[in-house]
Amino acid sequence: SQQGEEDPQALSIQEGENATMNCSYKTSINNLQWYRQNSGRGLVHLILIRSNEREKHSGRLRVTLDTSKKSSSLLITASRAADTASYFCATDVRAAGNKLTFGGGTRVLVKP
Amino acid sequence: EPEVTQTPSHQVTQMGQEVILRCVPISNHLYFYWYRQILGQKVEFLVSFYNNEISEKSEIFDDQFSVERPDGSNFTLKIRSTKLEDSAMYFCASTRLAGLNNEQFFGPGTRLTVL
Numbered sequence: 120s121q122q123g124e125e126d127p128q129a130l131s132i133q134e135g136e137n138a139t140m141n142c143s144y145k146t147s148i149n150n151l152q153w154y155r156q157n158s159g160r161g162l163v164h165l166i167l168i169r170s171n172e173r174e175k176h177s178g179r180l181r182v183t184l185d186t187s188k189k190s191s192s193l194l195i196t197a198s199r200a201a202d203t204a205s206y207f208c209a210t211d212v213r214a215a216g217n218k219l220t221f222g223g224g225t226r227v228l229v230k231p
Numbered sequence: 232e233p234e235v236t237q238t239p240s241h242q243v244t245q246m247g248q249e250v251i252l253r254c255v256p257i258s259n260h261l262y263f264y265w266y267r268q269i270l271g272q273k274v275e276f277l278v279s280f281y282n283n284e285i286s287e288k289s290e291i292f293d294d295q296f297s298v299e300r301p302d303g304s305n306f307t308l309k310i311r312s313t314k315l316e317d318s319a320m321y322f323c324a325s326t327r328l329a330g331l332n333n334e335q336f337f338g339p340g341t342r343l344t345v346l
Contacts (some may be wrong), residue, residue: 122341149331162274162322166285169331207274209335217262217326218287221274 125208125222133230138195140225142208143188143198149211151184151191152219162207165193198229233257235338236324244313245346251306251339254323261308264324265298265333267291274322280306281329286322 126141144149153165168175168191175182181194188203195202205226211218236255244250256263260296263276279286280298290298297309306325310317320342 121311135288141293149333152334157272159320159342162337164334164336171331176321209274213334217329218264218276218279218289219266219274219335220276221266 125206125225126222127225128227129226131228131230132198134198134200136198138198138202138227140193140206140227142193142222143147144191144208144220145151145189146211147213148186149213149217151182152209152211153182153191153193154209154221156207156224157175157204158211165206183204195227198227199228200231201231203227235323235325235336237321237338237341239341240339241342241344243346246315246345248320250313250343252310252321252323252343254306254324254338255304256306256323256325257327257336258304260325260327261299262286262326262329262333263298264326265308266322266324266337267319268322268340269319270295275323277308284285293315296310315345318343319344 138158150169152167154162156162166177168182179196184191193210203223207221207224238253255299263280268274278292278326282338293320295311320340322340323338326333326335
């Protein structure tokens with residue numbers, strides 16, 4: 120797989136349920152960042168987790184990072200229709216000048 | 232809350248024409264980036280800029296592309312002679328720090344359509 124690949128590619132849930140998506144990467148990172156993108160719109164920064172962190176919370180979001188498995192997960196609890204969007208992980212690879220490498224994203228549909 | 236802004240939101244141009252995409256990064260940020268996203272594809276890095284010079288550029292960023300920070304606030308991407316395959320959403324991003332805490336904030340994007 121390529122650096123920063125999300126799984127699943129698409130997710131459909133009912134409002135109130137939790138949504139979990141995963142991201143895998145291949146090389147050592149400085150940090151991993153999650154973004155949300157509504158259809159055709161800009162990238163909204165959700166959360167950054169540093170390589171020396173294992174878990175981070177922000178509101179209804181919970182992000183984990185397992186550097187031994189080179190993977191991260193994003194959990195959205197108690198989802199709302201407004202959470203419908205594509206979610207991307209982006210890795211800041213060490214020795215790569217702080218550019219971000221994005222995955223292909225997980226499309227999340229929250230049905231009311 | 233401070234945010235990255237971009238103009239125009241949508242630019243339509245003829246193949247071979249020059250376009251300039253404009254960005255105003257967050258005011259106390261020091262590192263600036265351009266990325267692009269072709270419809271239905273991943274967001275791709277184009278170029279990073281720090282201390283008034285290019286830090287890194289991707290293979291996409293060929294001689295047709297250039298960046299400039301003409302004053303203390305604007306950051307521009309110029310495409311000298313646009314091609315059909317340059318049609319994409321172009322995002323500007325900025326960050327205050329490098330390394331572990333390189334939290335990049337993105338603008339809303341400019342949708343470039345080359346006819």
